[in-house]
Amino acid sequence: MTIAQETLPAYPMRKAPGCPFDPPPELGELQRQGPIAKVRLWDGSTPWLVTGFAEQRTLLRDARLSSDVTRPGFPTIVPVLPTAAGQGLSFIRMDDPDHARLRRMVTANFAIKRVEAMRPAVQRIVDELIDGLLAGPRPVDLVEAFALPVPSRVICDLLGVPYADHGFFQDNSKVLIRRSVTAEERAAARTRLFDYLDGLIEEKTKRPADDLLSELAARVTAGELTRAEAAQMGVLMLVAGHETTANMIALGTFALLEYPGELARLRGDETDPDLVASAVNELLRYLNITHTGRVRQVLADIEIAGEVLRAGDGVILANDIGNRDPAAFPDPDRLDLGREARNHVAFGFGVHQCLGQPLARLELQVVYGTLYRRIPDLRLAVEPADVPLKHDGFVYGVYELPVTW
Amino acid sequence: MKLTVDQDVCCGAGQCVLLAPEVFDQREQDGIVVLLDETPADALHEVVREAAAVCPAGAISVEEGR
Ligand code: HEM
Ligand code: SF4
Numbered sequence: 001m002t003i004a005q006e007t008l009p010a011y012p013m014r015k016a017p018g019c020p021f022d023p024p025p026e027l028g029e030l031q032r033q034g035p036i037a038k039v040r041l042w043d044g045s046t047p048w049l050v051t052g053f054a055e056q057r058t059l060l061r062d063a064r065l066s067s068d069v070t071r072p073g074f075p076t077i078v079p080v081l082p083t084a085a086g087q088g089l090s091f092i093r094m095d096d097p098d099h100a101r102l103r104r105m106v107t108a109n110f111a112i113k114r115v116e117a118m119r120p121a122v123q124r125i126v127d128e129l130i131d132g133l134l135a136g137p138r139p140v141d142l143v144e145a146f147a148l149p150v151p152s153r154v155i156c157d158l159l160g161v162p163y164a165d166h167g168f169f170q171d172n173s174k175v176l177i178r179r180s181v182t183a184e185e186r187a188a189a190r191t192r193l194f195d196y197l198d199g200l201i202e203e204k205t206k207r208p209a210d211d212l213l214s215e216l217a218a219r220v221t222a223g224e225l226t227r228a229e230a231a232q233m234g235v236l237m238l239v240a241g242h243e244t245t246a247n248m249i250a251l252g253t254f255a256l257l258e259y260p261g262e263l264a265r266l267r268g269d270e271t272d273p274d275l276v277a278s279a280v281n282e283l284l285r286y287l288n289i290t291h292t293g294r295v296r297q298v299l300a301d302i303e304i305a306g307e308v309l310r311a312g313d314g315v316i317l318a319n320d321i322g323n324r325d326p327a328a329f330p331d332p333d334r335l336d337l338g339r340e341a342r343n344h345v346a347f348g349f350g351v352h353q354c355l356g357q358p359l360a361r362l363e364l365q366v367v368y369g370t371l372y373r374r375i376p377d378l379r380l381a382v383e384p385a386d387v388p389l390k391h392d393g394f395v396y397g398v399y400e401l402p403v404t405w
Numbered sequence: 406m407k408l409t410v411d412q413d414v415c416c417g418a419g420q421c422v423l424l425a426p427e428v429f430d431q432r433e434q435d436g437i438v439v440l441l442d443e444t445p446a447d448a449l450h451e452v453v454r455e456a457a458a459v460c461p462a463g464a465i466s467v468e469e470g471r
Contacts, residue, residue: 061463100416107417107436112426342424343459351416353461358419
């Protein structure tokens with residue numbers, strides 16, 4: 001048993017040098033052998049690793065998989081500390097019906113039509129930031145000057161978080177999504193963000209405004225929600241709302257600069273909204289920045305692909321390699337902005353599928369549809385090999401993207 | 406084709422509305438799916454099948470040939 005365990009591949013794996021946009025080669029190897037395998041985590045535990053696209057979708061829709069990290073034996077990608085007393089968890093770590101109860105309190109804010117109505121405001125933010133780039137010095141780090149500010153400003157407006165605090169919440173979010181920090185450092189960052197959102201909820205209770213946190217504050221007052229639940233939801237939306245999209249903006253730009261033929265399609269004289277929309281889905285599929293998988297635990301035995309997943313087993317669904325499954329996407333390792341890739345699993349699948357995806361799509365459509373047309377000769381200011389990569393992130397991307405034009 | 410949606414399992418991700426706004430909408434108050442057309446026209450069948458397939462929660466059921 002122990003010997004077999006030691007020979008299992010260690011997860012997560014590292015992307016190959018010189019292939020910043022591709023999943024680790026070992027994942028492709030496992031996928032070729034079959035849709036499900038066993039792997040070994042940092043603590044010696046041996047969860048299932050699901051690499052097949054179809055099997056990932058089937059399992060993520062299955063209510064016999066739990067997201068509740070407080071369950072004994074729940075797999076973790078890194079060492080974690082128990083949640084601090086009084087903080088509770090956000091709904092991304094809960095199962096239905098608790099998850100659905102909380103998620104439904106904010107879902108309307110992310111409904112397709114509500115988000116589409118935000119397009120002019122997002123366009124204005126993007127245009128202002130590009131004006132700033134054009135007026136500023138060159139070279140410039142696209143992450144700090146553009147990729148982070150776009151989604152941060154959008155989510156601040158939606159939630160009612162003062163943008164002036166962006167340094168604080170961006171720095172603490174960076175700690176949360178980094179694998180190479182200690183469990184103590186991550187817990188401390190989480191507590192700082194929790195306290196900050198808790199304070200904002202208190203303020204919105206006294207002075208409500210037209211924003212999402214004020215809606216949550218009103219629900220707390222009405223007794224539908226506890227203060228801690230509201231604060232946790234705020235943390236979740238603030239962190240998920242800016243870091244992921246920022247990484248898609250910067251890493252997506254890096255990828256497009258490396259594939260000038262694809263970039264030229266986006267830069268055409270006129271913006272083609274259909275091409276921009278499919279480009280967003282294709283870049284989400286191809287880059288799959290949430291590259292350490294969806295993590296779950298089996299509640300009751302599940303038979304799939306000739307295996308039996310037993311109650312208590314850990315399961316990791318590696319969406320990065322699922323999005324490169326040749327059975328789902330022909331020639332999967334090619335970036336093709338015109339591809340019909342809208343069934344990708346970069347936002348996950350099942351009831352936890354990204355709540356913010358309409359907003360993320362909108363932001364990326366506006367960015368990809370505007371940036372390269374307004375700065376047509378945008379280029380890297382360093383060698384591609386010198387762009388620092390977030391190998392150690394829960395969310396993948398670039399730490400910096402020095403560009404010029 | 407006859408369509409049904411299960412509002413209890415819908416997670417409001419809006420994939421269906423994105424694909425077939427003629428057939429699906431989201432409730433104003435909580436973003437949960439509402440069916441606008443139980444028996445969509447033939448021209449919409451393919452996109453409705455796709456909506457059922459991409460619905461993350463499996464909330465859309467399609468009964469063919471009715
Ligand atoms: C390109 C950008 C984004 C990517 C790639 C992304 C990816 C994901 C993924 C993979 C999940 C599923 C987690 C799981 O199954 O365990 C998720 C959940 C979530 N995302 Fe996003 N996300 C993005 C942008 C956003 C934005 C802009 C928001 C805005 C608030 C957001 C809010 C959330 C929330 C609240 C959840 C939890 C949903 C639940 O558990 O029901 N995300 N995201
Ligand atoms: S795609 Fe499914 S989960 Fe999403 S809104 Fe439509 S019915 Fe609900």
